[in-house]
Amino acid sequence: MEPIIDTDLATRRKLRAAALPVAGADFLLTRAAEDLADRLAAVARRFPHAATLFSPGGATARALLASGKVDDVAEVVAHPALAGSGKLLLGVAETLPLEPASLDLVASLMALHEVNDLPGLLIQARRALKPDGLFLAAFPGAGTLAELRDSLLAAETELTGGASPRVLPFTDVRDAGALLQRAGFALPVADIETVVVRYDSMFALMRDLRAMGATNPLLARLRRPTGRALLLRAAEIYAERHSDPDGRIRATFATIWLSGWAPDASQQKPLRPGSAKMSLAKALGDESAG
Template identity: 50%
Template sequence: MAAIPQPFDRRAHRLSRDRAAALVDRAEPLLAAVADRMLDRLDDTTRRFTRALDLGGRHGLLARALHARGIPVVVSADLSPRMAARAGGLAVAADEEWLPFAPGAFDLIVSALSLHWVNDLPGAMIQLRQALRPDGLFLAILPGPATLAPLRAAFLAAEAATSGGASPRVIPLPDLRDAASLLQRAGFALPVADAETLTVTYPDPFALFAELRALGETNALAARSRRPATRALIAEAARRLPRDSEGRIALPLELITLTGWAPAASQPRPLAPGSGAARLAAALGADEQGAGELAPSRLAPPKPAR
């Protein structure tokens, strides 16, 4: 069996989230905006949930919102023990790649801006489906590739200009097609994936970097350079970042939303081929012909000989 690629240093990412536990409140507006979009999706279903998991929940913002909406049991899990401790309530430090939950433990699993750091994302998605009861709902929001594209381009150009080389500083992110295929590969029923793009602004690059630190989104690529970025590199990268008409740094935030259900016998299923009770031709008011036949009235007249 081929080894699973390991683009992310999970230990470094855990330490990044540990450090972010004391800073995460600074990113509250962004996290609240993402949580609101997830709660709006939950409002679209009439299903009532009793046991929910907030995976990668940081300090428990979404977990508290779920509990406030009447879900009696909400577990908040995070890779960082310090972040999990901040969540309070039913909280556990857990690795998304090795989930410690029994099959069918939850009827709702949500995850906001965390699964993009998982090395074996297909394997993690299979584990999540197994942790759901039949007809349980999985709902996740991941950042799409447009999110950090300007930052990646700015650092690549700046490093090439200042040192003549480049090292990876921004993580790769799944696009919409890849995200949709993940749901199908993991065996979710009724899979849906869609995306929207927002614009977030910062007064200066230091505000941007501070929010990334507060989110635990600092560089944890396995192939990252261990040397800290120089002031000259940061200044050159900042100069290349896009800005709005007021001079603020303006970056896209692409949010990919994944929705899938654990398979259940009660779910709607497509009819088997040939099982329809009505014919398409009758519905369209058209004449039905056998395969390879044409109605005589629709045959083109022969062309005159020349």
Template identity: 55%
Template sequence: MSGPTIFDRDLLSRRRARAMALGPATFLLDRVAEELAERLSVVLRSFERAADLDTPTDALRAAFAESGKVKSLERASIISAGDLEVLTDEQAKPFDAAALDLVVSGLALQFVNDLPGALVQVRRALKPDGLLLAAMIGGDTLNELRAAFAQAESEVEGGLSPRVAPFADIRDLGSLMQRAGFALPVIDSDRVTVRYESPIALMRDLRAMGATNILVERRRAPLRRATLRRMMEIYAERFADGDGRLRATFEIVWLSGWTPHESQQKPLKPGSARRRLADALGTQEIPAGEKPGES
């Protein structure tokens, strides 16, 4: 069974299409595509059949074309199929088990309703020793906008409404990867700070990314002018630099993991070490319960 429906993915598709038609803001995705291609370049193998999972533009396709690592990169999507979300190809047909050598994704997995289930689907579609390499938006993203809206709504309207998505925390993603069956998972993150003249300029960029509010539980009534005005004041008061420009944080979380294979490194069994840690460190081993200096 899938979890609760958090995101309106049909609305996401419409807003991404509108952003593409009006001229998308791709600076964040272009940066991610370049970094993913660089991370793939250090992997000492090539990939015959790969799938790009829901990346909004062709940025990954262009970046990987230069690397020569990927022979074939097809589109993949997560779609709802009854109570499950299923990994499908361009014709919306589910991938066969162990069909792919590589799955990549740029700034898309944060909008999947059932992320644990999606990771299981990816692992199922990968061959043994296949690789998942992805970037997604992390939990500290837009913390300034979230805080300014929360304070403004509390003051003006006497309550809060969900306006910024509850993105996954990096501390939880490692365990999700392991639960999905990936070996050797690596999770890390970095933060990109973008400076704007005003919160309106930030919101304009979010619209051009197709990344405005798609929460199912979002407030459907139009934003009140008084709330917007107060939010802008709070943002300027709390998150402005010395030159008056406003900070906006985007946390990028990087995920990689391999499907299990007998050739991969495995941890030693407990008690199988041939050398004591104290000897390796050049220190004296102290039995439990004793203090240094006691005989």
């Protein structure tokens, strides 16, 4: 698979964000951690041994431990400074440092959109799970930052006659669900939650993105700094197209949630075609009789 993400750059930006924290800028991660706790609470079982994948700042590990359903958590990170206080495992997405069939739960928050080989990572995660182990992940999906993408594209096309990629091509929820199936998970589920956040201007949004370490990591990005004229025109277009009556702009964040289970003989399975013991007509009552 041809890489599109500069993973070294993405890691450096996460490190910079961790070194210079901005209060409230991690609202998406905080929200996802709360949702993770809610989703675990709905599962009537414990997951003694868990691991998190590339989730920044230890928030995912803390949410797992706070749930009361997890005894220990290993954090797989690209750099030690990106972990919390749990057991640290340095690794990259292409070769996860996880033993086969060693975990009851694998979770990841706000990280998988910056993985070049998502299908490969999902297969590795499934292999690391014990039979009937659970995989849970949340990451930005299609629709995220659509307004910013539109405004930058329009401004650059107007000023230069062309455009370069400035916002990640986020995964569609249906494609994400198909990847779960392809990776061999049982009972795969993919859903999406959308939140619209309001900002004073495009520049306020971009400050938050920098504080998240979430600015453009694409390999195909322009290597020279974005010109002031382009940014000012993009901000004008953003305000014209994507603002409310009070002048504040809207920014969409769409979070894809994935869940799947490592296959196990105890799991419910769909009936094979033709295996039903009663016909549909009999089950509903044969109205033509009599």
